[in-house]
Amino acid sequence: xxxxxLDDVLATFGDAWSPRIVTRVNDxxxxxxxxxxxxxxxxxxxxxxxxxxxxxxxEIGLRDPQERVVTLSRGQVLVVPKRTFHKPSSKExxxxxxxxxxxxxxxxxxxxxxxxxVDVTTGHLI
Amino acid sequence: xxxxxLDDVLATFGDAWSPRIVTRVNDxxxxxxxxxxxxxxxxxxxxxxxxxxxxxxxEIGLRDPQERVVTLSRGQVLVVPKRTFHKPSSKExxxxxxxxxxxxxxxxxxxxxxxxxVDVTTGHLI
Numbered sequence: 684x685x686x687x688x689l690d691d692v693l694a695t696f697g698d699a700w701s702p703r704i705v706t707r708v709n710d711x712x713x714x715x716x717x718x719x720x721x722x723x724x725x726x727x728x729x730x731x732x733x734x735x736x737x738x739x740x741x742e743i744g745l746r747d748p749q750e751r752v753v754t755l756s757r758g759q760v761l762v763v764p765k766r767t768f769h770k771p772s773s774k775e776x777x778x779x780x781x782x783x784x785x786x787x788x789x790x791x792x793x794x795x796x797x798x799x800x801v802d803v804t805t806g807h808l809i
Numbered sequence: 810x811x812x813x814x815l816d817d818v819l820a821t822f823g824d825a826w827s828p829r830i831v832t833r834v835n836d837x838x839x840x841x842x843x844x845x846x847x848x849x850x851x852x853x854x855x856x857x858x859x860x861x862x863x864x865x866x867x868e869i870g871l872r873d874p875q876e877r878v879v880t881l882s883r884g885q886v887l888v889v890p891k892r893t894f895h896k897p898s899s900k901e902x903x904x905x906x907x908x909x910x911x912x913x914x915x916x917x918x919x920x921x922x923x924x925x926x927v928d929v930t931t932g933h934l935i
Contacts, residue, residue, distance in 0.1 A: 684873060684893070686885040689861075706888045708859040708908050711837060713886065733834040735815075735906070737884075747810055758863075759812040760839065762832045767810070780861070782834050782908055 689715060689737060692809055693778055701802035702781060702789065703809045714781040714806050718773035723801055725794035726768045732783050735760045739777025744770035815841060815863060818935055819904055827928035828907060828915065829935045840907040840932050844899035849927055851920035852894045858909050861886045865903025870896035 692705055692715050699719035706713045718741050734743065736755045743761060744752050746768040755761055763769045771779075786805050790797055797803055818831055818841050825845035832839050844867050860869065862881045869887060870878050872894040881887055889895045897905075912931050916923055923929055 684871065684879070684887070684890065686879055686881045686887045688882075689884045689886065706859070706886060708837075708857045708888055709891075709910070711834075711908070713859060713888075713908070731834045733832070733839060745810065753810070753812055755812045756814075758815045760815065760832060761810070761812045762834055762839075764810065765835075782837070782839070784835070 689778075689780070693717070695809065698802070699776070700789065700800060701804065702806045704785075704806040705809060707785060710785050711782060712785045712787070712806055714783070716779050716781060717776065718771055718779055719776040720800065721772040721798075722770055723790060723795050723797050724768055724770040725791035727765055727783075727787060728792040730765050730784050730787055732763045732769075732787070733760065733781060734763070734771070735780040737778045737780055739773060739775060741771060741773045741777045741779060744772070815904075815906070819843070821935065824928070825902070826915065826926060827930065828932045830911075830932040831935060833911060836911050837908060838911045838913070838932055840909070842905050842907060843902065844897055844905055845902040846926065847898040847924075848896055849916060849921050849923055850894055850896040851917035853891055853909075853913060854918040856891050856910050856913055858889045858895075858913070859886065859907060860889070860897070861906040863904045863906055865899060865901060867897060867899045867903045867905060870898070
């Protein structure tokens with residue numbers, strides 16, 4: 684039960700779209716990810732997903748149901764509701780804190796073809 | 810489903826120990842609180858509690874079971890496990906993001922006498 688410095692965790696990895704599990708709150712993960720370029724359209728059937736931009740700027744494509752894109756800067760948050768297709772991206776790169784149930788897959792329960800640069804994972808322990 | 814700026818939310822209130830519910834992830838709250846001075850020793854029987862310092866510095870007294878104090882600076886996180894008595898404080902003031910189940914009371918399920926400056930609440934909607 685010691686404090687964890689998010690910058691220290693970020694310093695341990697450089698790969699985008701490969702979230703690290705910083706800690707757990709009950710059965711929820713607190714994850715840290717680098718975003719760079721484009722993720723993939725995907726949907727979580729059973730869970731919302733929380734994004735907090737710690738550094739940089741990200742876009743999240745949404746189909747709710749009309750397709751649109753929201754932009755989040757440092758210090759801004761968004762919850763993507765369950766059953767909403769979304770596609771995160773970042774033009775210049777960003778670091779993002781995520782909150783979601785442990786076991787949630789990065790590409791959700793349905794998704795477009797996953798490009799090689801996207802890590803299909805439930806998160807990596809630090 | 811629009812981004813929320815945490816600084817904008819912080820600008821709407823000045824009172825310490827009175828968390829605002831910024832958004833919800835399934836049945837979890839994302840709360841934002843100002844810390845200043847001392848909270849109260851308390852314990853949550855059934856839930857962990859997540860702290861992320863957005864600005865300033867905080868201390869969290871812990872009885873696990875020996876009493877000790879951990880200090881968190883900006884960008885540092887801590888999870889206080891369920892059934893661990895704890896007492897947050899901040900000498901100079903701080904803003905903190907909290908993650909915990911909706912309905913979680915600020916003073917937990919058991920606590921010392923609550924001082925007047927501590928808001929007994931499950932969080933206020935923004």
